[in-house]
Amino acid sequence: MKKENIPQDKSALDNFTRDVIYAKNEEGKYTTGLSIGWKIKKDALDNEWEEVNRRIEEAKKAVKEGKKSPIYYFMELRLMDISILSGYTGFWKLSVKRHLKPDVFEKLSDKKLKTYSNAFDISVDELKNFKG
Amino acid sequence: MLKDFNHIQTAHCENGITTSLLKYHGIDYINEPLAFGIGSGLFYIHIPFMKFNNGPAISFRTMPGSIFKRTCKSLGIEVKRKKFKDHKTAMDYLDSKIAEGIPVGCQVGVFHLSYFPVEYRFHFNAHNLIVYGKNHENYLISDPIMEKVTTISFRDLEKARFARGPLAPKGHLYYPENIGKPDIELLKKGIKSGIKRNIRDMLNIPGHIAGVKGIKYTSKQVRKLREKLGQRKAGLYLGQIVRMQEEIGTGGGGFRFIYAAFLEQAADYLKEDKLTGISEDFTKSGDLWRSGAVEMAGIYKGRLGEQKDFDKIADILLEIHETEKQAFKKLSKLKLGK
Numbered sequence: 001m002k003k004e005n006i007p008q009d010k011s012a013l014d015n016f017t018r019d020v021i022y023a024k025n026e027e028g029k030y031t032t033g034l035s036i037g038w039k040i041k042k043d044a045l046d047n048e049w050e051e052v053n054r055r056i057e058e059a060k061k062a063v064k065e066g067k068k069s070p071i072y073y074f075m076e077l078r079l080m081d082i083s084i085l086s087g088y089t090g091f092w093k094l095s096v097k098r099h100l101k102p103d104v105f106e107k108l109s110d111k112k113l114k115t116y117s118n119a120f121d122i123s124v125d126e127l128k129n130f131k132g
Numbered sequence: 133m134l135k136d137f138n139h140i141q142t143a144h145c146e147n148g149i150t151t152s153l154l155k156y157h158g159i160d161y162i163n164e165p166l167a168f169g170i171g172s173g174l175f176y177i178h179i180p181f182m183k184f185n186n187g188p189a190i191s192f193r194t195m196p197g198s199i200f201k202r203t204c205k206s207l208g209i210e211v212k213r214k215k216f217k218d219h220k221t222a223m224d225y226l227d228s229k230i231a232e233g234i235p236v237g238c239q240v241g242v243f244h245l246s247y248f249p250v251e252y253r254f255h256f257n258a259h260n261l262i263v264y265g266k267n268h269e270n271y272l273i274s275d276p277i278m279e280k281v282t283t284i285s286f287r288d289l290e291k292a293r294f295a296r297g298p299l300a301p302k303g304h305l306y307y308p309e310n311i312g313k314p315d316i317e318l319l320k321k322g323i324k325s326g327i328k329r330n331i332r333d334m335l336n337i338p339g340h341i342a343g344v345k346g347i348k349y350t351s352k353q354v355r356k357l358r359e360k361l362g363q364r365k366a367g368l369y370l371g372q373i374v375r376m377q378e379e380i381g382t383g384g385g386g387f388r389f390i391y392a393a394f395l396e397q398a399a400d401y402l403k404e405d406k407l408t409g410i411s412e413d414f415t416k417s418g419d420l421w422r423s424g425a426v427e428m429a430g431i432y433k434g435r436l437g438e439q440k441d442f443d444k445i446a447d448i449l450l451e452i453h454e455t456e457k458q459a460f461k462k463l464s465k466l467k468l469g470k
Contacts, residue, residue: 001389001419012251017278020143022165022389024415030165030393032143034279040422040429044371045251047432051368079243080297081183084255087296 003033011037012045052079064132069105071096073130074120088119137235137264139274139281143386145260146199147173148276149237152262156235157311159207161319169394170206170319170326171199174387175333176456177342178350184298187372190350192387194333196258196299197306200237202329204308206322208315213306219290222303226263229307235264235274239304241295246288247273257299263289316401323398324468331464334456344457351449358442367432370445374425374432388418406466413459417452424448 003023013019018034025031059076062068075085086093091112098104099116108116110124117127137156142148142164150167168174175194182189193199197213204211216222229236241257242248265272270283284292293303337343350373357366377386392414399407427445430436 001415001422012249016249017141017280019277020141020164022143022386022393030389030396040374040425043429043433044374047367047371048375049251079254084297087298087300 003031006033006035007038007040008035009037009039009042011039011042013037052076060132062132063102063130066102069100069102070127070130071105071116072100073132074116074122074127075100078120085119089115091115137274140276141279142276143390144168144173144193145276146196147171147390149260149262150200150203152274152276153235153237153308154204154207154209154311157209157308159209159311159314161314161316163397165390165394165397166319166323167203168199168387168390169330169398170322171201171203172326172330172333173199174330174391175342176344176346178346178353180341180349184372187369188350188353190373190376192377196239196260197304200306202326203322206318206325208318209311210309211306212309213304215301216303219294219303222293222305223286223290226305227266229305230263230266234307235262237262237306238289238293239301240289240292241297241301242292244288244292244295245275245284247275247282247284255295255297257295257297257301320401323401327398327463327468331460334460335464344453344460347449347453347456351446351453354442354449355446358437358439363431363434363437366442367434370428371432374428377421377425386418388414388421392418402468404466404468406462410459410462413455413462417455417459420448420452420455424452 001021001023003025006021006023013036018036020032021035022030022032056073056076059068059073063070063073071085075081080088082093082096085091086096089096091099099108099112113124113127117124120127138152140148140152140155142151144164147164147168150171151162151164154162154167171194173193175191177191179189201211214225216225226236226238237260239257240259240261241255242259243253243255245253245259261276262274263271264274264281267283270285271289273282273284273289275282293301293305295301334343337345340346341349354370357369360366361369392411395407395411395414399405399411424445427436427441427448431441431445
């Protein structure tokens, strides 16, 4: 890539920083330049966020319809998956999976609910009372 | 605050930590491409059956932590590193190092980095930053991917250092120790051993998912993607490849261009013109990764979606595989000496 071809497309980097890019100068030697973003990257990130939001909406619906517990919704809201949530709570992945079921969730101890609400950075009441 | 700490912005975080910390301690010749090349940073791996953010687990560079470790070792510098169970011990240890006047590298989870825009805050746990000081309420941070220094609160840094999930940092911090005088002979030796180790990692690693063979593996997967996943999910899959390739701070086939820049410098230090030619091969590879990304974007933007579009991407990946394979073969034929 040549320095003059370093992409300059407005992106989420705006007001944050610019990227350092390695490219060639007029003498064909490597140098660096700064980029405010590249459309191709921006589109990949936008696409990912569309997917994240779609998953959050789907999770909300599933809680409302009584198919999933609130843990499922907050897991998606915090961009986690089972393995990340297992890391934050210290519960086995299989246990986390079980806790996504509404009937199992109803019987969770206050201590476990507290662990989950800490992982999600919300209060126990918010977790318990989320209805979708 | 430490005396005269100079913030250095780089394309990639770990290269940046290595460059900044070594420069701070007087290794004046170091720069990002040298740190990356001596640390044998170029890599490729596509781990099957493992998901990352619900997409494919692909990496374009070597294991987190390796670049710093290898580069220091090659230059005869000791590395001190520590992980912690207890949060308070971890924060106290950091404070004591800053008080001694030692800037410290920390592994952190991006999700908790309050100074990042929310769009980038996924659960990615292998980011690195330098803590170079502290005032009454904040830590002073040099994040290598940023143009300027920044700050973070005690609580947020603690959270970031103890992010959980895959690659959890566990309070991991590190800094160089017993740094001697800059030695050009040692640098030349480091360049040679860095190249040799990178040849081994890219050409001779066993299995079919890592090294240049890994790129071929991804090509195969991409060819089957449309049938296997359907348009929407295939788009997300390809988007993830682009996001890994263009990780924040490594824009534009990034690592390949950095490696090309390294070989260009290596040619000067080792007085070996052939390295300049091989540097061109990596520039070509970087350009191909970029063209690949443009085609992939066509799919996740919904402009393209026929089997022939997937085939085109798979073919570009094959060409990259061949380009990098030949480039490393050429490197392996050079007589660089010890």
